[in-house]
Amino acid sequence: MRNLEISSSLEDYLEAIAEIIESDKHAHSKEIAERLKVSTPSVSNALQALAARSLIRYQPHSPVTLTHRGKRLANIIRHRHQVMKRFFANILKLSEEEADDFACKTEHILTEKYKDRFVALADAIENRQDCAGLRHYLERHLPSIEGEDSELISLDLLPLGHEATVVNISENLPGIKKFADIGLVHGSLLQMEGKAPFGDLIRIRVMESRLSMREKDAANIWVKPLSMSANAAG
Secondary structure (H helix, E strand, C coil): HHHHCCCCCHHHHHHHHHHHEEEEHHHHHHHHHCCCCCCHCHHHHHHHHHHHCEECCCCCCCCCCCCCHHHHHHHHHHHHHHHHHHHHHHCCCCHHHHHHHHHHHHHHHHHHHHHHHHHHHHHHHHHHHHHHHHHHHHHHHHHHHCCCCCCCCEEHCCCCCCEEEEEEECCCCCCCCHHHHHHCCCCCEEEEEECCCCCCCCEEEEEEEEEEHHHHHHCEEEECCCCHHHHHHH
């Protein structure tokens, strides 16, 4: 299956197309844009990229259909997402919405090899008989763990005006070298300066530089928000 590897962003499109077709029997660009909350031009670019990889059949103003190869890969992606979602919901005891969100973010952060390892681990914990003791232990102890107030979040969730320290940058981030050249690296301090009312662009300040990026790309950057008191002191 390695020859079928595509970016995490294109995986999102392929998964959305498969789900829309399953639900409505057809998928159009507008439906895909609404589901993924992206612009129509972004959808067109993604569909052209998927078509170039022989994963979909695409012509402007016509329904999008999956090729046999596309269906196969979409099934793999959807299965992997469901396993991850069940892990976060059933094992880590997150809410349904949080579990779905964390499954999406995990798929964006991990490389293909480690996604497969994560799924294998999650599936083993959930289903293997020799993991029954571990499941019982987690069932009893996880709900009592509250965690710290200042948890890691992805950059797209950083509130407007807040500062944060960069903790991890996924290698899946498009243009990662360009961002590194202007100071967006592990340990750097940044501030959320703006979010577009329409579309998916955010604007951040890193050192003396200001840059814009898509929210979907910002989800590949994990940060530790500074406390409100620290922001006020600054």
